[in-house]
Amino acid sequence: MPAERPAGPEPSGVDLARVALRAAKEQARARGAAAQQRKQARRGGLRSGARADGRDPLPLGAAIDRLITDRGWEAPAAVGGVMGRWPQIVGPEVAQHCAPERYDEESRVLTVRCDSTAWATQLRLLAPQLVARLNGDLGRGTVRLIKVLGPGSGSRQGYGPLRAPGSRGPGDTYG
Numbered sequence: 001m002p003a004e005r006p007a008g009p010e011p012s013g014v015d016l017a018r019v020a021l022r023a024a025k026e027q028a029r030a031r032g033a034a035a036q037q038r039k040q041a042r043r044g045g046l047r048s049g050a051r052a053d054g055r056d057p058l059p060l061g062a063a064i065d066r067l068i069t070d071r072g073w074e075a076p077a078a079v080g081g082v083m084g085r086w087p088q089i090v091g092p093e094v095a096q097h098c099a100p101e102r103y104d105e106e107s108r109v110l111t112v113r114c115d116s117t118a119w120a121t122q123l124r125l126l127a128p129q130l131v132a133r134l135n136g137d138l139g140r141g142t143v144r145l146i147k148v149l150g151p152g153s154g155s156r157q158g159y160g161p162l163r164a165p166g167s168r169g170p171g172d173t174y175g
Contacts, residue, residue: 108144
């Protein structure tokens, strides 16, 4: 029975190649592990030796790198690194007024919030250069768009508990 895949856009290009490479590596690893187990069973069980094998401890950085690669988290981890290096990428003056909030991997959109409308306008003008710089650092196509939010902008979460059904807001009361 094939594993169900989440609904969403089909991977293409580099993403498709990464998925295929990861699947091939997993299959090769599984075949190698099965062959190793058969070989050890013939020899009389699990033995330890002087050579490195899959049971040896790894340095923390190597273990984290392996986890990121195995799970396919390369792009989100790279974008997370960019968020940590934001002042070096955009400069200290821009970083003082604009900060990255989130990255949507599916749509490849980086959302940045600015502390004033003037800085939001400035960042909108700089967005094409920032996208090019980020894609040069992270890999082509990692960031497709920078969405710039001004101060206090965003979705409204609700209107409170006392709201008439079918009401359209203050326009109902004041004309």
